[in-house]
Every structure is written in structure tokens, then in C-alpha cells.
Amino acid sequence: MFTMLLSGDLMVPDADRMAGLLQEKVGLFGHPAWRQAFPGHPYVAHFLRTHKSLAVAPTRVEPQGHLDAPNAGDPMFPAYLHSLEVFQGPDRPIKTHATVLITDDLDGFVQRLHERRLPFRMARRTPEMPFDRLWVGCRPEDPRYDPGVDGGLCIEVMGLAPLQLPEGALAPEPPEPRDPQPGDLVRVVSRGFLVRDLDDVLRRLRDNLDWTPQAGVEDFPEQGLRRARMGFAMRHSATLDLLEATRWDTDEGRYLYNWGPGPYYIRLSAHDLTAKAKDLVERGTRFTTVADDALAGGTVLRIDPEELDGALIEIVEHQAA
Numbered sequence: 566m567f568t569m570l571l572s573g574d575l576m577v578p579d580a581d582r583m584a585g586l587l588q589e590k591v592g593l594f595g596h597p598a599w600r601q602a603f604p605g606h607p608y609v610a611h612f613l614r615t616h617k618s619l620a621v622a623p624t625r626v627e628p629q630g631h632l633d634a635p636n637a638g639d640p641m642f643p644a645y646l647h648s649l650e651v652f653q654g655p656d657r658p659i660k661t662h663a664t665v666l667i668t669d670d671l672d673g674f675v676q677r678l679h680e681r682r683l684p685f686r687m688a689r690r691t692p693e694m695p696f697d698r699l700w701v702g703c704r705p706e707d708p709r710y711d712p713g714v715d716g717g718l719c720i721e722v723m724g725l726a727p728l729q730l731p732e733g734a735l736a737p738e739p740p741e742p743r744d745p746q747p748g749d750l751v752r753v754v755s756r757g758f759l760v761r762d763l764d765d766v767l768r769r770l771r772d773n774l775d776w777t778p779q780a781g782v783e784d785f786p787e788q789g790l791r792r793a794r795m796g797f798a799m800r801h802s803a804t805l806d807l808l809e810a811t812r813w814d815t816d817e818g819r820y821l822y823n824w825g826p827g828p829y830y831i832r833l834s835a836h837d838l839t840a841k842a843k844d845l846v847e848r849g850t851r852f853t854t855v856a857d858d859a860l861a862g863g864t865v866l867r868i869d870p871e872e873l874d875g876a877l878i879e880i881v882e883h884q885a886a
Contacts, residue, residue: 567667567797568802570803572625574626574663574664575626577660583628587626588613590868603694605691606638607634610630614626621740622801638688658824661719661827684713701774735799748844750880760807761826763791763808781793789817790809801886834880834884838881850869866881
């Protein structure tokens, strides 16, 4: 099993703009030290937080944008990135640069891919990034993405050590916020990902990456969905929720046939959902309230994607991990 999901990411034209929107409209935390922009690596990423402590909330929200400049740090990445844009569709409102999975045994994971002769590529280490990063579904001699290994999830894998998480993040019992105030955001709960054929994707993840859903496949006939929740060893990591539309005339079915498979929602939790709804009103953020959403297990505040340049952010009541 993988350790955690690093982030709910959003590949956008302007990462600084999106980071500002997420802070202003949703209430995420940002900080200049959480903005990543290295010489020789032409991209900008913000690792925004729902809670200031990574021990409480290890998964972040990551708007990331790539610059039209030479990539001296990883010269093969532009070809990979271009292939992702082609694969996802240039006009898709929600795109990913990678579904970044974290493992505490990167050496063992790479060795298994090597022995199975599966295509993958390692980025060379640089002074700015002196650690290993791996992308599945491509090779150094042909860095273009092929979804055959991971079923179209665009998976990148990193080790745990470079994150330098506080000790509490790895405690057997996940820490809860101290003295939370009504309306405070707590964690990234899940990242939704639309797929066309859930069984096919799960077979590829099982056979190639030894990754299986934590509770099998769940059916939600009233919502026209099947879901496989991919969990992590870290209990308070966000899950990766793989969604297959069983009807076309639902929100998810229409999104699939408007834009194709790929990343969908980023779901957050808040302490006192009623207070968070009031906070969104005070921020001037448009949203709808969905009561008794079976997929979310309760009420959902769904922020209008027009507020966030097309990104879909949902908020649910916080529950201890």
C-alpha cells in the first residue's frame, strides 16, 4: 500500500492566480515558503493547506503551472507534459500534472516495476530536487505518457523522506485540530477521478502496482455511479476515489461526455459545516448545498466551478480519521 496522496492538484495556466482564488474563495492557507519555483525547473506550484499543521492535514491542494522555458533540471519533462495535455484534452477545465503517490519504500517499488519490465522514467536528481521522482507509463527514450500501466491516472511516485513531515503525521492515531473554530477547514478528504471502465483500471492497478481498493467496488444506483476508494497507510491522507458513471444523465456522466475521463472533485472537510456555509457567503463565494449525498456520506457544500476557473471544490463535515 502507498503511504499517502501528496495533493489534490490542479494544472492551470497561472498557478499564482489559482492559489489566490483558493485562499480568497475557499479559505485555504498559503505562505510564500509553500510556493515552489526553482531555477532550471520552469514551473510554479503552491502547496496550499487546509490546516496549518501537516501533522493534522498531510494532503495539500496544489495549483501548478508550467512555463514556456527550457527545462534544464529535467529536459524530458516537457515532452511528457505535452503528452498529458493531449491525453486529457487541451480544453478540459480540470487537468492534472500528476497524481502524486508517496511511499516509504520507493526502492522496493522501483525494483518491482523493473522486474516486471513495466515502462517508467526516473527524473535525474538536481541540487534543487536531490531525491528520486518516478513517472509510470513512459520511458527515458520516449517520455510521452501511455495510460496502459495505471489506467489513465497519470501517476508519479516519490519517497516519504523528502517531505520532512512532522512526527505527529505518522502517529498511529491521527492528530485532530486543537480548539477548532466553527467553519475551520480541517483536511483534504478525497480526490475524485472519473474513469470510463472502473474494472479495467482496477485490474491494471492491481497487476502492475499491487494497489487495490480499501473496500472493493461500491454501487450508488441512485446517483448513477460506481466507486472504488483507493486508500493509504496514513489514515488521514486523502483517498483517491475512482468513479465510473453508470448513467450518462448525471453530473458525473455529463462531465465525462463533455470533457472525458480524468480528475474531478477535490473534497475538503470543515468543522461545523453550517458555519462554513456562512463563511462562504461572507466571502461572496457562490455554492450549492446538497443534502444527504450518498457518495459523500452526508451534506455537501459544492462551490460553483465558475468561482475557481472551472475547478470543483466540495466541502463536507469533518469526521475524525
